Structures are given as C-alpha cells and as structure tokens.
Amino acid sequence: MTDALQIVLARRPTGDVTADCFREERVALPPLADGQILVQQRFLSLDPYMRPRMTEMRSYTPPFALGQPLTGGSVGEVVESRNPGFAKGDLVIGMLNWASHTVHDGKGLRKLAAGGVPLSAWLGVLGMPSFTAWYGIKHICKPKAGETVFVSAATGAVGQVAGQLAKLAGARVVGCAGDDDKCAWAVREAGYDACFNHRRERDYGAALDELCPQGIDADFENVGGKIFHAVFERLNNSGRVAFCGAISEYQDTQPIAGPPKMFSIVQKRLTLQGFIVSDHVGLMGDFVNEVMPLLPSGKLKSRETVVDGLAKAPQAFIGLLKGENFGKLVVKIS
Ligand SMILES: NC(=O)c1ccc[n+]([C@@H]2O[C@H](COP(=O)([O-])OP(=O)(O)OC[C@H]3O[C@@H](n4cnc5c(N)ncnc54)[C@H](OP(=O)(O)O)[C@@H]3O)[C@@H](O)[C@H]2O)c1
Numbered sequence: 001m002t003d004a005l006q007i008v009l010a011r012r013p014t015g016d017v018t019a020d021c022f023r024e025e026r027v028a029l030p031p032l033a034d035g036q037i038l039v040q041q042r043f044l045s046l047d048p049y050m051r052p053r054m055t056e057m058r059s060y061t062p063p064f065a066l067g068q069p070l071t072g073g074s075v076g077e078v079v080e081s082r083n084p085g086f087a088k089g090d091l092v093i094g095m096l097n098w099a100s101h102t103v104h105d106g107k108g109l110r111k112l113a114a115g116g117v118p119l120s121a122w123l124g125v126l127g128m129p130s131f132t133a134w135y136g137i138k139h140i141c142k143p144k145a146g147e148t149v150f151v152s153a154a155t156g157a158v159g160q161v162a163g164q165l166a167k168l169a170g171a172r173v174v175g176c177a178g179d180d181d182k183c184a185w186a187v188r189e190a191g192y193d194a195c196f197n198h199r200r201e202r203d204y205g206a207a208l209d210e211l212c213p214q215g216i217d218a219d220f221e222n223v224g225g226k227i228f229h230a231v232f233e234r235l236n237n238s239g240r241v242a243f244c245g246a247i248s249e250y251q252d253t254q255p256i257a258g259p260p261k262m263f264s265i266v267q268k269r270l271t272l273q274g275f276i277v278s279d280h281v282g283l284m285g286d287f288v289n290e291v292m293p294l295l296p297s298g299k300l301k302s303r304e305t306v307v308d309g310l311a312k313a314p315q316a317f318i319g320l321l322k323g324e325n326f327g328k329l330v331v332k333i334s
Contacts, residue, residue, distance in 0.1 A: 002029045002038060006069040006099035007313055012055055016251050017321060021054065022070075022314035029103055038080040039092060039102050039109075044310070044331040045073035045123035046317045047157075051250040060276050069097035073128055074333075075112065075119045076102070086111075093122050098313055100333055117295070124328030125295065125302035126288060129157035132277040133220070134287045136242035137165045139280075140273045141218035145170030150208070150216045150231050152223035154195055155182040155303065157328035158244060161291075162220040164300050167191045171218070174211045176204075176227060178323035185326075189301050198223075199323075204230035215239075223248045225256055232259040235270055243274040251321060303327025 003026055010023035032038060050072060053064050064070050074096035078086050083106045086092070094109035096102040112122055124130060141162075143149045149166040153159040154175025163186065167173045173191070176198040177183050183195035194211040201207045204227055208216070215236040221228055224246025235241070249256050265272065294300035305325040307316040313331045320329050 001031070002101055003027070004029050004097075004099050004101040005310055006097055007310065008069050009054060009064045009066055012066065013051075013251075015253050017051065017054065017318050019314055019318070024311060029101060032080060032082045032103065035083050035105055036103055037078050037083050037086045037106055037109075039074075039076040039096060039104055040079045041074050041076040041096060041100060041102065041310075041333040043075045043120045043123055044096075044098060044313060044333055045127070046313065046320055046325075046329045046331060047072065047129070048245060048247045048250060048320065050317065051321060060278075069099055071095050071097055073123050074102075075122055076333075091119070093127070098310065100310055120304060120306065120328075120330045120332075121302075123330050124157055124304055125161065125300065126292065128277060129328060130161045130291060130302075131280075131284060131287045132244060133158045133161035133165060134291060135277055135280050135283065136220055136244050136275060137162050137169070140242035140271070140275065141166065141220055141240050143169045143171035143218055146172070147217035148172045148174065148212050148214055148236075149218045149220065150212065151175040151192075151220045152198075152227050152231070153177065153247060154186045154192060155190070155327060156222060156325075159220070159222050160186070160190055160302060160327060161300065162244075163192050164190050166218070166220070167193075168294075168299065172214075174208075174216075176201075176207075176223075182326060185303065198227060205233065208234050218242070220244060221246070225249055229259040232264075233261065235264075235268060237268045239268060239270045241270065241272040243272060247321070305329045307331045309333075 011021045075093045078090040091112040092109040143166045149171045151159045151163045154177045172193050175195045178199045186192040186195040196207040216234045218240045219231045220242050222245045225248035
C-alpha cells in the first residue's frame with residue numbers, strides 16, 4: 001500500500017489567498033482497480049488560473065472541491081499499472097492532484113519521451129503556458145515587422161515566450177514586469193526593446209508614451225486593470241488585443257470597470273479577443289514543431305522558479321499572486 005502526501009482546499013478565499021486555505025494530508029491510497037495507474041509525481045505546475053478555481057465562480061473550468069486535493073498540470077512516472085495503455089516506467093503529463101502520488105484512469109494523460117529536455121520544461125516552455133503565448137501571438141496579435149507589441153507580465157511563464165515570439169516576427173516589443181531584475185532580464189536575455197517596472201512606475205501612460213512613441217499595434221494582455229487601461233488608450237488603428245488573462249484582478253472582491261472610451265473600438269477598428277488555450281489542443285503538435293527547434297540555439301530562452309517539496313506549494317502559490325516567481329513556477333515533488 002502507498003501513502004500519498006496531498007494538499008487539499010481547506011477554505012475558499014475571499015480576497016488574498018492565505019495559508020489556511022490549504023491543508024496538508026497524508027492518505028493511504030487504495031489498491032489499483034482494473035484500468036487504473038499509480039503515478040509518482042515529479043513536478044507540479046502552479047498557475048494563476050488556479051486562483052479563480054478556488055472560489056465558486058462560474059468559469060470555463062469547474063471550481064476545486066472543498067476538502068479535496070487541488071489539481072494542476074503535472075509530470076510523473078507510472079510506478080504501477082493495471083491499464084494496458086500504460087507500463088511501469090512511462091513518463092506522463094496531465095492534470096493530477098497536488099500530491100506526491102495520484103491514482104488515475106489514464107484518460108487525458110499524455111506519454112512523454114524521456115530525455116532531450118528537463119522534465120519541468122513540459123510544464124513551461126514546451127507546455128501549456130508557452131502554447132498559450134504561441135497561440136495568442138500567432139493567431140491573434142499577428143505581429144508584423146516594424147509594429148509595436150506590448151506584453152504585460154513580460155517575464156512570467158506566458159509573457160516571456162510571447163515577447164520573444166513577437167520579437168522573432170520582427171516587431172518592436174515592450175513589456176512591463178514587477179522588479180528591476182526582471183526588466184533587465186527581459187531586455188538583456190529575452191530581447192525586449194524596453195521594459196518598465198510596474199511596481200515602481202505609477203504613471204503607466206507616461207511610461208508607455210516614452211517607450212512606445214509610435215503607439216501600440218498589438219497587446220498580449222496578461223494583467224488587466226490599470227495597466228490594460230493605459231495600453232488600450234494607446235492602441236493604434238487596427239490594433240489587436242490577445243486577452244489572455246487579468247492576474248491583477250483575480251484577488252479583487254469587487255468587479256473592476258473596463259477602460260473608458262470603449263467607442264474607440266469602433267473608431268480604431270480594434271480587435272479584442274479573449275481565448276482559452278485548451279480550446280486549441282489540436283494545434284499542440286504545430287506549436288511543439290515550431291518552438292522546440294528554437295531551444296537548442298537559444299533563440300527562445302526561458303526562466304523557471306523551482307520550489308523544492310510539495311509542502312511548499314501553498315506558499316509558492318501565494319507568492320505567485322504577488323509576483324514573487326521569476327518565469328515559470330514549478331514545484332519539484334520527487
Ligand atoms: N487564456 C489562457 O488560456 C491562459 C493560459 C495560461 C495563462 N493565462 C493567463 O496568463 C497570465 C500570465 O500567466 P503566467 O502563467 O505567465 O503566470 P506567471 O508565470 O505566474 O506570471 C504571472 C506574473 O504576473 C505578475 N503579476 C502578479 N500579480 C500582478 C499584479 N497585481 N499586477 C501586475 N502583475 C502582476 C507577476 O509578475 P511581475 O513581478 O512582473 O508583476 C507574476 O509573476 C495570467 O493572467 C493567466 O491567468 C491564460
């Protein structure tokens with residue numbers, strides 16, 4: 001019999017997530033039934049979308065169940081199998097519990113080839129966040145040489161890839177991030193033309209006027225709120241917004257107003273498009289084929305924050321909502 005360490009949702013947050021929203025439990029897992037596998041987890045991805053799922057808010061994914069383990073993208077190894085589709089030793093990726101081990105029926109899990117890239121990369125630069133960046137840039141922002149693209153949360157898991165892909169398409173790319181080191185990395189390593197520190201800079205409009213003197217042709221929006229308002233006002237005719245997320249609003253208890261002057265959507269013929277990456281899984285192969293070759297040459301760089309130990313996942317997640325991670329946040333479980 002295997003014991004599993006798991007993190008369950010103990011309380012739904014109102015406002016900021018706090019440590020008492022989580023509870024650590026040790027449970028004895030039941031023997032496998034026919035069709036089941038036992039996965040020993042290696043890495044767990046922590047992502048902003050988990051915050052809305054902690055509430056009862058109706059969204060594109062159901063809320064986490066109270067008293068049950070939270071779930072997330074995870075990479076692990078099959079250590080026992082009663083499912084003909086999986087063998088002991090297979091590496092798999094998919095939605096698993098915040099846990100050391102998960103019993104699973106195998107549905108929705110994808111096998112990974114061992115080697116080539118670090119396992120955690122399948123949760124970041126070759127995984128969901130990077131796929132999100134690729135989709136939003138390629139299918140919505142559609143940057144052209146000479147255009148200006150703005151990326152908020154420029155060094156996050158999604159933003160760092162979005163900025164680099166826009167740059168590879170020939171655009172001038174400007175971003176914002178939450179500290180000077182992040183901004184320096186964005187310019188020095190990721191090739192952004194400029195990046196401002198949104199925690200130090202209070203007049204976002206003035207910062208954008210200085211760094212985007214020709215206006216903004218496409219916005220890859222990760223943050224929402226006041227940063228988005230300032231960007232929206234500076235969109236050029238035929239501007240595009242890939243509305244990916246609004247992390248600055250996820251912990252707000254009151255709805256945030258949209259930007260003023262919405263009629264400019266008509267006047268400037270703007271396209272504002274929200275998207276959810278899981279609607280586009282059919283394009284995952286195209287994404288991997290395009291992005292994987294960019295890695296060995298360093299044409300696409302990526303940063304990760306790796307937290308050691310499942311028990312640290314709650315605190316790491318609280319930190320993610322305050323910008324404490326630098327690049328893709330993953331938890332090393334084993
Ligand atoms: N539509 C989709 O299918 C999809 C898929 C994946 C992700 N997303 C969304 O994409 C966005 C980025 O996700 P990610 O995976 O890149 O997250 P991430 O790696 O955790 O980065 C998020 C970053 O957002 C910044 N941030 C946090 N709170 C902020 C605030 N109040 N104001 C401004 N910036 C803040 C922080 O960086 P700084 O230090 O720079 O502030 C933080 O590191 C999120 O909104 C997420 O929900 C959407």
